Each structure stands twice: as structure tokens, then as C-alpha cells.
Amino acid sequence: MTSTPARRPRPAFLPTAILLIGAVYCLLPVAWVVAASTKAGSTLFTSFTFAPSGSFFDNMGDLSDYGGGIYWRWMINTALYAGLGAALSAGLSGLSGYTLAKYRFTGRSVIFNVLLAGVLVPGIVLAIPQYLMLAKVGLTNTYWSVLLPSIVSPYGIYLARIYAAAAVPDTVVEAARVDGASEFRIFRTVALPMMVPGMITVFLVQFVAIWNNFLLPFIMLADDKKFPVTLGLYTLLNRGATEPALYSLVITGALLSMIPLVAVFLALQRYWRVDLLSGAVKA
Amino acid sequence: MAVVTSRRGRRTAAPYAFLAPAVLLFSLFILLPVGYTAYLSLRKVQVKGLGLGRGARSEVFAGLENYQRAIADSQLWSGALRVLLYGLLLLPIMLGLALLFALLLDRPRVGLRRFSRISIFMPYAVPAVIASMLWGFLYLPAMSPLNYVLDKLGLPEPNLLSPGSVLFSIVNIAVWGGVGFNMIILYTSLRAISPEIYESARIDGCSELQIALRIKIPLLIPAIVMTTVFSLIVTVQVFSEPLTVRSLTTSVTSTWTPLMKVYRDAFAADDLYSAAATSILLAAITLVLSFGFLRFVQRRAFGEDR
Incomplete structure (x- = not known):
């Protein structure tokens, strides 16, 4: 929103929060695939799945x-x-x-x-x-x-x-x-x-x-x-x-x-x- | 044929010439295949003697035999019941969330509106097969962050791909893939309503919730009906999600949904005729379910045709 009415400057908490939960739900698998693509195949099953690593370019090369x-x-x-x-x-x-x-x-x-x-x-x-x-x-x-x-x-x-x-x-x-x-x-x-x-x-x-x-x-x-x-x-x-x-x-x-x-x-x-x-x- | 509005010959010929490519392709790739499927569904292969040698197998008229077999097939029924349960879960959850998000986006005083709208819509651009891979990996007990956290806490770990839970896991994939598109349709319909309608309600002291329930939802009914029927057509044909998840678990059988059974019958079991009968049955169910929609669209968008 570009123009907020001056009388109500703050965004409403609950609607904003519900929409953000929806956004996080929709981004979750994408965030995971970004993190997972940086892992070497050997660590795919052993490290915490959202923790990134440094093997993205190796994976891309493979x-x-x-x-x-x-x-x-x-x-x-x-x-x-x-x-x-x-x-x-x-x-x-x-x-x-x-x-x-x-x-x-x-x-x-x-x-x-x-x-x-x-x-x-x-x-x-x-x-x-x-x-x-x-x-x-x-x-x-x-x-x-x-x-x-x-x-x-x-x-x-x-x-x-x-x-x-x-x-x-x-x-x-x-x-x-x-x-x-x-x-x-x-x-x-x-x-x-x-x-x-x-x-x-x-x-x-x-x-x-x-x-x-x-x-x-x-x-x-x-x-x-x-x-x-x-x-x-x-x-x-x-x-x-x-x-x-x-x-x-x-x-x-x-x-x-x-x-x-x-x-x-x-x-x-x-x-x-x-x-x-x-x-x-x-x- | 009557000459309609034209004064010159070329104007009567033009619409037919312009429609010719579409009508030709439509006939070749839609009408003819539908007819061919109907024809195949009434045929069967007859084997003479031991079925060896040339001419021992011939195609003959089968009447409704393929349909009788399809209706008596317990695999088809359990697949159909599974899809019914899948639809009963998917449609209310997906469309309910889509409606909720659309109403919240349309509300005044919402922060990060653009970010939320684009994020929730983004899965529309991800094909069902890719979406099923991402979620499928997230469900795999060995890779799932949920299992990781529960394991660290010493709690029992669920298997989201077990025979008892895989249906719900697939519903989640479909909700994820479909909620954003339906949200955008409903949100756009809301934006088309003149805001003056709400102004007087606000002056009269209506809360945003009351405006949503009493004014916005009733005005959205046509759009809700439309999204429901489109979702229904897709739901009956569910195929890519269970097929992909099947690569990761044995909980999904090769006849898990009716469409998977059609595929197996036609290409793995080499029984085109019962596959054809089953697909005609599926099409008939889809048509019955969505017939109301056709009437609705005609009345709403093309009222001038009558």
C-alpha cells in the first residue's frame, strides 16, 4: 500500500500475520530446495535439511x-x-x-x-x-x-x-x-x-x-x-x-x-x- | 446458409476462414480422440484357438462388456473412493484458504501485501511434478526437517509417506500448488467491486469482518463457483502428484487413482479397451459434475447470446 489513511497508520496485526504465514508456507519448499542444492550428495541425508553448504557449483557441474x-x-x-x-x-x-x-x-x-x-x-x-x-x-x-x-x-x-x-x-x-x-x-x-x-x-x-x-x-x-x-x-x-x-x-x-x-x-x-x-x- | 450482416462476399467468408485452423486442430486433437475413445470402449480382442499365429487375434464388438468389467473392478472403486476423499479434503481447504487470503489482501491496513501476494501465487509457476519432488523429499523421514526436530527432541517420528498418511501428504502438495492461483482469481474479482459499497457500511460502524462476511462473500459467489468447478475438473484427474510420490514410497500403488489405473491398463497391461471404458466413465462423471458450470459461464459472460 502506498497511501495509508493518516488516522490509521499501523498495519492490522492479525491479517498481516496470517498472510505472512501463508507466504512462509508457500516459500518453505523453495527455501529447502535452495538449501539442499548447496549440499554434497553424501551430506544430503545427514545434515539439518535447512542448513546450507558450499557444494552448489559442484552439484551444478555434476x-x-x-x-x-x-x-x-x-x-x-x-x-x-x-x-x-x-x-x-x-x-x-x-x-x-x-x-x-x-x-x-x-x-x-x-x-x-x-x-x-x-x-x-x-x-x-x-x-x-x-x-x-x-x-x-x-x-x-x-x-x-x-x-x-x-x-x-x-x-x-x-x-x-x-x-x-x-x-x-x-x-x-x-x-x-x-x-x-x-x-x-x-x-x-x-x-x-x-x-x-x-x-x-x-x-x-x-x-x-x-x-x-x-x-x-x-x-x-x-x-x-x-x-x-x-x-x-x-x-x-x-x-x-x-x-x-x-x-x-x-x-x-x-x-x-x-x-x-x-x-x-x-x-x-x-x-x-x-x-x-x-x-x-x-x- | 444465410448471408448475415455483410454487404460484400469476402466478409461472409472471412469468419469461416479465420476459424478454420482452430476448428481443424480442435477436430483432430479433441473431437476425433473423444470419438475414438468411445469407439474403443465398445470393442475387445477375440482370441481364436491358442491365440498363436497371424489372424488369431481380432478386434470385435463388445457391447457394454468393458463398462460392466470396469464397474465391477474393485481396484477402480478403491481408487475412486480415494480420489473422493482427496477431493473432499482438497477443495474446502484449498478454496477456503484462497478465499481467506483474498479477503485479507483486499482489507485495508495490511502490511507486506505485495510480498505475501507474490509469495502465495508463486507455486502456480511450479509444475506439479516438481512440486511433488520438493514436498516428497521434505516428507522422506531421512531428510525431513520435521523428523530432524522431533528426533532431536526425543519424540516419536511420523512417517508422512506411510500408507495411512500419504493421502494427506498428497493433499498438502495440491493445496500448496493450487491455493495461490485461486486466491488471485478471487482477489481480482474483489478488486472489481466498487469500494463505495463498503464506505457506507463502514460509516454505519460495520467491522471489516462483517463487511467480508455480509458484503464481499455474497458478491464473490459467482467467482467461488467458477474456481470450484475448475478445481473439481483437475481433482478428478489427479495423476502427476501420486505418480511422482510413488518414486519415493511403496505406499502408492500403480492403481492408486482412477487415472493411474487408466494409464496402467492402456500402456503397461496393454488393455486399451478397458482403459477406454474407464476414461469414458471418468469423463462422464466430470461432465456431470461440471455441467452446472457451463450453464453458469454462459449466463454470466455471454448473456447476450440468448
Whole structure:
């Protein structure tokens, strides 16, 4: 808060304390992983778990050496799946949402309602047949098998439609039309710039959704060179049951994998529109 | 098809052209798979003779046999009951905390507001698999700070990964991962309410607690319904958290949740047909549970459509 009423200068104790307890609870595992990533594998089980040590760069070196640097490959794969997938998804959602919001045409509500029902389809109903279908065309265990199913997002289209309806005035579209601009040019040069905050929001929501979607790469990919970082670390963790030395790689890898996404959020937080997600958008 | 609002031909074609990529991808990756799953759920493999040689195994129509088997399967039922208990714990705790934090953030005179908001929201940016690894290590008796402290005090140490407690441990992972996102949704809805509504209540001597209970919560009902239904859809499909925790303990079986059973049936047990039937059942339950939501969203956000 920047302006506190002069009559009540001090913050209320109980609400502040409850929120801080919540914040500590949410930071606790992160604080632990930061401390644990500084420990040598041999002391992981013996020293007090929040006490840091000096082995972070050794651990990072071990992680980078593991499997010929495959960890960094997983990170690049993740950036590709989530970054490219979310960018394509935001573009597609923007165009579709704008169309559904700004045109009146036969079949509009049918198309919209079928897309909206897609929000409710559980991922599992899709994962098995997607695997079988992609296997038929020989695309399983390729980058495409994770990228292609991630592009169309019913939720993204739904959000883009709300945002386009609120942010793009009909009169502006009509004026561009009178000037003789083509329909696609109107979208690209008039509507799209007005929709940027909504598109950033869709991009971030999709980025997190793809990053978080474990089932799809788990089912589609067999070659660990194509794994996203979540799947790669999961396989390391699984092998750690017999090789506990791998646990310190998992810990360091988990910490490093969290940094880019948190950075993207902090960098974009002033541009993204949370009110869009709560349905309370006022552009 | 009727020509709608256009004076020129290209304007009627444009919306269809713009929607074509989305409709194509949606059909390929959502509609077609749903149909394919429904089809598979009605099929089975018939083995002729000893099942050896080419043509001995063929796919035939099975009617509702896969569904009958799924419903009679005790593993599926115990998984479903587990997820029911998980949901009954998770939804009230997660959404209750999200509501509490949102109301506190919206209150006047709160210190370190920005720090708390960002910290509580931060787990949204951590994938469930990574979150489960962090918490899973914190639960491991050999590494847990809780066990360390209790050991130093000479008190009995709990095993948070034992068969009796692992469900609660997984609920905690999901609460941690979900509370911030729901808090932000509710908080943003609160910010959209005009503060003038509270001013007169304050002048009349209402406490902040009374304002929260009597004014803010009733106005938040639509947002609470929305977050509940979204959380419900995710809850029914719980998969990544127990699968990851399974790497650290034997307390989680391979059919611990219905979705884990679907995965095992389809890819480990090679029984696509019962996996398909089970996933259709799961989808049906999700649809029934969330149908109210669809109506709600349509009425709230797209009232002009009717």
C-alpha cells in the first residue's frame, strides 16, 4: 500500500500475520530446495535439511556432466514445447476469439459452444487416442507429438473472445472496413494491437499449462533426448530409488527448472490481465 | 446458409476462414480422440484357438462388456473412493484458504501485501511434478526437517509417506500448488467491486469482518463457483502428484487413482479397451459434475447470446 489513511497508520496485526504465514508456507519448499542444492550428495541425508553448504557449483557441474549435458537439452526442449506451443496457441486463440466476438455469422454459437465444451474434456480421454492416432502416422516420439496437441486451447479461445469483445470497439473495425482494409489486415493491424494484454495472458496460461502437462510427454516420448525437464527429472527420481546419488541431481535440477518460469512471470506480471481469468475484465 | 450482416462476399467468408485452423486442430486433437475413445470402449480382442499365429487375434464388438468389467473392478472403486476423499479434503481447504487470503489482501491496513501476494501465487509457476519432488523429499523421514526436530527432541517420528498418511501428504502438495492461483482469481474479482459499497457500511460502524462476511462473500459467489468447478475438473484427474510420490514410497500403488489405473491398463497391461471404458466413465462423471458450470459461464459472460 502506498497511501495509508493518516488516522490509521499501523498495519492490522492479525491479517498481516496470517498472510505472512501463508507466504512462509508457500516459500518453505523453495527455501529447502535452495538449501539442499548447496549440499554434497553424501551430506544430503545427514545434515539439518535447512542448513546450507558450499557444494552448489559442484552439484551444478555434476548435473551438467550427467548424460553428456542432457539436463540442458531437457531445459531447451521445455522452452521449445512451452514457449513455441504457447505462442502458437495465443496466436490461434487471438484470431479465433476475435472472430467469435466480432463477426455475426451462421453457426457462430454452435462453434463457440462446442469449443467451450472442450474445456471440460478431461485430458485422459484425449491422451490414449492421441497416442494411437499419432502412432498411425508415425509421429509418436517426435517433437510434434507434444507440440501439436498443445496448440489448440478451448480455454484460450474462450479468454480471447472475452477480451476481444471488451477491448476492440465495433466502430474501429467498421471504420477500418470503410477505409477498404482487408478483413485479415483489420485483425492484424487494428484489432491485434488492442488485444495484446489479453494475448499475453493467454500466452502465460498456456505456457504454464504445457509446462505442467506431464501426461502428454509421458505417453508420447520414449527418447530421453526429446524429454521436457519435468519428464527428465521424473526418470532421474525414479532411478534414484536404487541410486540415491541421483537425488542431489534431481534437487539441483528442480531448482534450476523453476527459475525461468518464475522469471517470465515476474517480467510479464505488469502486462498480464488476471481480471480476464476471473471474468471481471474491463478493458 | 444465410448471408448475415455483410454487404460484400469476402466478409461472409472471412469468419469461416479465420476459424478454420482452430476448428481443424480442435477436430483432430479433441473431437476425433473423444470419438475414438468411445469407439474403443465398445470393442475387445477375440482370441481364436491358442491365440498363436497371424489372424488369431481380432478386434470385435463388445457391447457394454468393458463398462460392466470396469464397474465391477474393485481396484477402480478403491481408487475412486480415494480420489473422493482427496477431493473432499482438497477443495474446502484449498478454496477456503484462497478465499481467506483474498479477503485479507483486499482489507485495508495490511502490511507486506505485495510480498505475501507474490509469495502465495508463486507455486502456480511450479509444475506439479516438481512440486511433488520438493514436498516428497521434505516428507522422506531421512531428510525431513520435521523428523530432524522431533528426533532431536526425543519424540516419536511420523512417517508422512506411510500408507495411512500419504493421502494427506498428497493433499498438502495440491493445496500448496493450487491455493495461490485461486486466491488471485478471487482477489481480482474483489478488486472489481466498487469500494463505495463498503464506505457506507463502514460509516454505519460495520467491522471489516462483517463487511467480508455480509458484503464481499455474497458478491464473490459467482467467482467461488467458477474456481470450484475448475478445481473439481483437475481433482478428478489427479495423476502427476501420486505418480511422482510413488518414486519415493511403496505406499502408492500403480492403481492408486482412477487415472493411474487408466494409464496402467492402456500402456503397461496393454488393455486399451478397458482403459477406454474407464476414461469414458471418468469423463462422464466430470461432465456431470461440471455441467452446472457451463450453464453458469454462459449466463454470466455471454448473456447476450440468448
